[in-house]
Amino acid sequence: MATYDGVFNALGLREWxxxxxxxxxxxxxxxxxxTGGGSEKTxxxxxxxxxxxxxxxxxxxxxxxxxxxxxEQGFLAIRDALQVVLDPVTQPLSWLxxxxxxxxxxxxxxxxxxxxxxxxxxVTRSLKLVGFVAIVIGLLAFIDHxxxxxxxxxxxxxxxxxxxxxxxxxxIGMSRSDKAQRVIIPILDMLQxxxxxxxxxxxxxxxxxxxxxxxxxxxxxxAIVPVVRLxxxxxxLVDKDVIEAAxxxxxxxxxxxxxxxxPLALPNxxxxxxxxxxxxxxxxxxxxxxxxxxxxxxxxxxxxxLELGVGLVAGFGIVLLAILLDRVxxxxxxxxDASQSSR
Amino acid sequence: xxxxxxxxxxxxxxxxxKIFGEDPQSVLPRVKEGLGKTxxxxxxxxxxxxxxxxxxxxxxxxxxxMGLSGSGKSTLIRHLNRLIEPTDGEVLVDGENILDWNExxxxxxxxxxxxxxxxxxxxxxxxxxxxxxxxAMATRGQSRKDFESEANKxxxxxxxxxxGNQYPHQLSGGMQQRxxxxxxxxxxxxxxxxxxxFSALDPLIRxxxxxxxxxxxxxxxxxxxxxxxxxxxxxxxADHLVILKxxxxxxxxxxxxxxxxPSDPYIEDFVSDINRARVLRARSVMEEGAPSGEVxxxxxxxxxxxxxxxKAGGDLDRSFAVTRKGERVGTLxxxxxxxxxxxxxxxxxxxxx
Ligand SMILES: Nc1ncnc2c1ncn2[C@@H]1O[C@H](COP(=O)(O)OP(=O)(O)OP(=O)(O)O)[C@@H](O)[C@H]1O
Ligand SMILES: [Mg+2]
Numbered sequence: 216m217a218t219y220d221g222v223f224n225a226l227g228l229r230e231w232x233x234x235x236x237x238x239x240x241x242x243x244x245x246x247x248x249x250t251g252g253g254s255e256k257t258x259x260x261x262x263x264x265x266x267x268x269x270x271x272x273x274x275x276x277x278x279x280x281x282x283x284x285x286x287e288q289g290f291l292a293i294r295d296a297l298q299v300v301l302d303p304v305t306q307p308l309s310w311l312x313x314x315x316x317x318x319x320x321x322x323x324x325x326x327x328x329x330x331x332x333x334x335x336x337x338v339t340r341s342l343k344l345v346g347f348v349a350i351v352i353g354l355l356a357f358i359d360h361x362x363x364x365x366x367x368x369x370x371x372x373x374x375x376x377x378x379x380x381x382x383x384x385x386x387i388g389m390s391r392s393d394k395a396q397r398v399i400i401p402i403l404d405m406l407q408x409x410x411x412x413x414x415x416x417x418x419x420x421x422x423x424x425x426x427x428x429x430x431x432x433x434x435x436x437x438a439i440v441p442v443v444r445l446x447x448x449x450x451x452l453v454d455k456d457v458i459e460a461a462x463x464x465x466x467x468x469x470x471x472x473x474x475x476x477x478p479l480a481l482p483n484x485x486x487x488x489x490x491x492x493x494x495x496x497x498x499x500x501x502x503x504x505x506x507x508x509x510x511x512x513x514x515x516x517x518x519x520x521l522e523l524g525v526g527l528v529a530g531f532g533i534v535l536l537a538i539l540l541d542r543v544x545x546x547x548x549x550x551x552d553a554s555q556s557s558r
Numbered sequence: 559x560x561x562x563x564x565x566x567x568x569x570x571x572x573x574x575x576k577i578f579g580e581d582p583q584s585v586l587p588r589v590k591e592g593l594g595k596t597x598x599x600x601x602x603x604x605x606x607x608x609x610x611x612x613x614x615x616x617x618x619x620x621x622x623x624m625g626l627s628g629s630g631k632s633t634l635i636r637h638l639n640r641l642i643e644p645t646d647g648e649v650l651v652d653g654e655n656i657l658d659w660n661e662x663x664x665x666x667x668x669x670x671x672x673x674x675x676x677x678x679x680x681x682x683x684x685x686x687x688x689x690x691x692x693x694a695m696a697t698r699g700q701s702r703k704d705f706e707s708e709a710n711k712x713x714x715x716x717x718x719x720x721x722g723n724q725y726p727h728q729l730s731g732g733m734q735q736r737x738x739x740x741x742x743x744x745x746x747x748x749x750x751x752x753x754x755x756f757s758a759l760d761p762l763i764r765x766x767x768x769x770x771x772x773x774x775x776x777x778x779x780x781x782x783x784x785x786x787x788x789x790x791x792x793x794x795x796a797d798h799l800v801i802l803k804x805x806x807x808x809x810x811x812x813x814x815x816x817x818x819x820p821s822d823p824y825i826e827d828f829v830s831d832i833n834r835a836r837v838l839r840a841r842s843v844m845e846e847g848a849p850s851g852e853v854x855x856x857x858x859x860x861x862x863x864x865x866x867x868x869k870a871g872g873d874l875d876r877s878f879a880v881t882r883k884g885e886r887v888g889t890l891x892x893x894x895x896x897x898x899x900x901x902x903x904x905x906x907x908x909x910x911x
Contacts, residue, residue, distance in 0.1 A: 460680035462641055464694050464745070465668030478684045 217271035218262055232273035294420060301421060305428045308435075311373050312427035316508065319369035320362050327365065328352055339546035347542065351535045360510065360532050367509030367536060370502075371495045374434040378491045382439045383484065386446025387472070396447065407440045411501045419505060430502035437498045441490035449483025450476045482552050489544040496537055510536070568749065568781045569615040569638060574647035576633055576805075579604030582645040595804040607633040609806040611647070616798065617748075618779040622813075624792040625802030631785045634802070635753050638783065639672045640664055651749075669698050673742035677754035679734045681726040687713065687737050688722035694745030705744065712740040716770065732763035736770075743774070752784045756791065768794055789828055793817070793837045801825055814842035818898065830901045835864040843898040844880045844888035853879045859887065863895050 223232050262268040269276040319327060328349070335348045355364045389396045414433045422429040453476050461471045477484075503511030510529045517526015577585060577598075585593075585602045595606040608630050615621045625631050636642040637649055640656060648655050656667060673694060681690045689696070691713050692705035713722060716736040726734055735755060742750050756764045768791060775782060786792050792799055793813050800810040801824075809821045817837060820826045841859035854876045857866050870876040870892055877891035 454680070454683075456676060456678045456680040457682060459641060460674070460676060460682075463639055463668060463672075463674040463676075463751075464697050465665040465670075466697050467665070470697060475682060 217268070219264060219269055219272035223273045228273065232275050234275065290417065290420060297421060305422075305432060308373075308377065308431045309426050309428040311377075312370060312431050315369040315373045316366055316427070319365040324356060324361060328356075335543055338550075339543055340550065341546055344542060344546055348539055351539050355532055355535065358528065360513075360529070363508070363510045363513060363529070364532060364536060367496070367499055367511070367533070370430070370434065370499050370507060370509060371492060371540070374431060374438060374495045374499075375488070375492045377431075377435055378439040378442055378495070379488055381435075382442035382487070382491070383446050386443045386484075386487075387450060387477075389443070389447040390450035390476075399443070403440045403443060406436055411437055411498055412504075415502075415505055424506050427507075430499070430505050430507035433502050433505070434495050434498040434507075438491045438494040441494065442484070442487035445483045445487030445490070446480065449480030449487075452483065453479045482548065485544070485548040485551055489541065489548060492540050492544055493537065496533070496540060500533060565616040565618055567614045568617040568652065569783070570648075570650040570653075571611050571613045571615075571634075571637070572648040572650065574608055574611040574634075574637060574649065575645045576607035576630075576637070576642065577604050577645045578607050586645055606805050608637070608644070609804070611805075611807055613800055613807065613810065615781060615783060617781050619797040620775060620782040620784055620795050621798045621800065622784045622786060622792045622796035623800045623802060624786055624789065626787055629802040630805040631787070631802055632753055633805075635751050635783060635785055638749075638751060639668050639674065669694065669745070671747050672749045672751055673745040673747040675735070675738045675742050675750065675752040675755040677757050679726070679731075679738050679758075681734060681737055681741075683726055685725075686722060687718065687724050687726065687729070690726060690737050691722075691740040691744050693741055694747075708746075709740070709744050712743040713737070715743070715774070716740045732759050732767065735759060735767065739767075739771070739774075743778075747780075749781045750783070752782065754785050754787070757786065757788070764791070771795065789832055790837075793832070801828070813837075814839060818842060826901065833864075834899050834901070835867060836862055838863045838898055840866060840878075840880045840890055841882075841888070843894055844890040845894070846888050848886040849877070849879045849889040851877070853877050853889070855879070856881050856886075857890065858882070863898065866890065866895060867892075 223229055266277060266279045266282075270278045331352065332345050332349055335345050336342075339345070352361075352364070355361055385399065389399050411433070414436055418429055418433055422432075457475060457479065458471070461475050466474065499507055499509055500511035500514060503509065503515050510532050513529030514526050514533070516522055517524075517529065575586060575589060576582075577589060579585070579602070582604060585598065585604050588602070589598060589606060589609060593601075595609070598604055598606045611634060613621070613623075623631050623634060633642060637644055638651075640649075644657065649657060651667065651671065656664065659667070682693065685693070688706065688709050689702070691709035692700075692702070695705035695708065696702070710719075710722060713719060713736075716739050718733060718736050718740065721729065721733070726737065729737065735758075738755070742752075756767050759767060771782075771784075772795065774780075784795055786795075796813045798810065799813040799816055801808050801816070803824055809816055809825055814837075816825065817829050817832075817834065820829055839859065840857050840861045840863070843863070844859075855869060855878050857869065857878045857880055859880055859882045866878060869878070874892045874896070877889060879886045880888035880890050
């Protein structure tokens with residue numbers, strides 16, 4: 216005898232309900248009741264009229280489990296169609312990631328490290344920072360974490376690059392149309408608040424775990440948010456008076472965008488790039504769950520096999536990389552700021 | 559200058575209305591029936607920006623638009639290059655209504671016919687002074703090589719030689735506005751719009767800049783539309799003065815005329831505080847016709863009363879012959895001068911008493 220029997224009887228739905236009661240799957244409640252042994256229900260146990268509780272009284276009402284099953288089946292049904300579209304579109308990502316990993320790890324260290332230092336010098340012009348980067352990489356290499364670190368860096372470079380490539384134009388689009396902004400902001404909010412693990416679930420269904428794009432997409436979805444937001448914000452914050460002057464002298468919207476808005480928004484855009492890189496690093500560790508190589512793998516090993524030392528050293532390496540990436544991007548950001556006005 | 563020959567009308571504003579709000583067209587008829595700014599705001603929640611403006615701007619003259627904050631000056635000047643679209647009316651430039659123009663014609667107007675100087679300078683902070691000065695020419699598609707000499711020429715002219723490679727934030731406010739002026743001049747446009755160009759500068763620099771502008775104007779004869787909320791500045795610069803209040807023109811004309819015959823208590827208030835002796839000129843207060851009796855000296859038509867009084871040494875029964883280009887055209891006695899120095903309303907009061 217279920218609690219809500221009376222309701223369905225009163226509504227005259229008993230007959231409709233009993234029509235399909237025969238072979239419905241067991242509800243969670245019933246399962247629990249079976250194992251726990253049915254005890255008499257008191258008023259204290261009065262259940263919330265949830266799907267499962269209603270199902271007990273009326274077999275025609277679906278159970279909550281049907282919802283998750285339905286969702287899964289729905290997803291599986293569109294999976295093939297999605298794959299047809301997404302697979303070729305995202306193939307270049309796999310290709311890029313594979314090649315970057317290949318180049319970064321297979322090139323001898325005495326070529327890779329000087330190149331990294333040169334890049335660092337080019338963007339920051341600070342010998343102190345170059346020295347810092349040399350020490351960090353040297354230290355990681357010294358404790359035989361060089362290859363893992365390079366894998367992590369390779370993935371971050373590729374993903375951050377693609378984030379900028381896609382994110383900046385989206386941000387520009389948003390800044391030019393309030394409507395686009397209204398549509399995109401909730402999506403960004405969602406991407407930012409969803410726990411990173413949640414991205415991985417549908418992606419695992421869509422792509423094979425052996426494909427690098429699986430974790431590539433997860434990282435990009437997670438890390439693209441700040442660069443989009445700050446590009447939009449940066450362009451919207453450009454001094455109205457300067458924009459008016461550009462209009463008054465007859466600039467086309469193209470001239471205005473590339474000659475005024477983007478250059479003046481550059482400090483903000485670069486702040487977004489900095490954030491994007493930091494978030495890629497955070498995600499690349501989690502993505503080791505779905506076969507992303509790098510320092511995250513060691514952390515994972517530390518957790519799985521309870522190898523405390525392995526996990527801690529890898530974690531320390533990640534912190535070092537984070538500081539390194541942050542300092543280098545911040546220094547190049549400061550350089551852009553300095554070459555501009557003190558607005 | 560003013561009374562010698564009638565100049566062409568370069569820009570003509572006809573029955574211009576601007577209403578800010580949800581649905582300006584719907585309230586336009588009521589404004590045309592005479593609904594005022596405050597009532598419009600109370601009854602319809604629309605802001606009356608401009609109300610039936612009619613102004614003719616003559617070629618080669620400096621037209622000054624004056625009014626208090628919120629009177630619609632910035633709104634008005636932005637209609638001349640259509641940075642703001644009017645609710646109703648016409649703006650004719652060289653006889654053509656620019657409101658009918660398409661985007662490319664309008665862009666050509668902004669690039670070649672009009673240039674603008676802004677209250678907050680509005681220089682491009684990421685470009686050098688030279689690049690800023692050449693902005694108009696660069697916008698037209700010319701390369702740095704092409705505009706460099708022209709930009710340098712005008713930078714020199716406004717007193718900024720050698721600053722070409724600095725960035726705007728390295729300059730003081732006054733110097734930045736010189737760049738703003740050089741930028742407008744480098745565009746070689748016949749019309750210059752200046753929205754409170756000197757208001758952000760401190761008084762001494764401001765006087766310098768006014769002098770610079772007058773000097774340039776004597777040389778270049780551009781059609782200048784200058785906005786200010788400062789009467790002294792307006793009187794110093796204006797060939798034609800337009801006084802705005804609550805979006806409507808309360809009086810316009812020759813500045814001396816407005817000073818001597820204010821048509822409205824609002825303007826009387828405005829003009830009551832200024833140094834009339836320094837602003838009024840012999841030609842505006844003299845009696846026409848060559849002097850009949852004996853005179854104690856000659857003064858030029860453009861001398862201000864202050865200098866005439868100084869010439870008289872304060873002696874009240876002197877009179878002077880007023881000359882234009884050496885020819886005697888009028889008489890000026892000290893009694894007339896004294897009368898002119900007292901604002902009109904006050905003289906009305908004494909007459910009544
Ligand atoms: N975009 C707008 N929306 C609504 N009202 C506006 C807008 N722009 C101007 N106004 C109104 O129009 C009137 C005139 O403004 P405007 O900026 O032209 O004044 P102003 O004479 O230039 O004043 P100031 O000396 O302070 O610059 C003001 O009452 C202002 O509130
Ligand atoms: Mg203004």
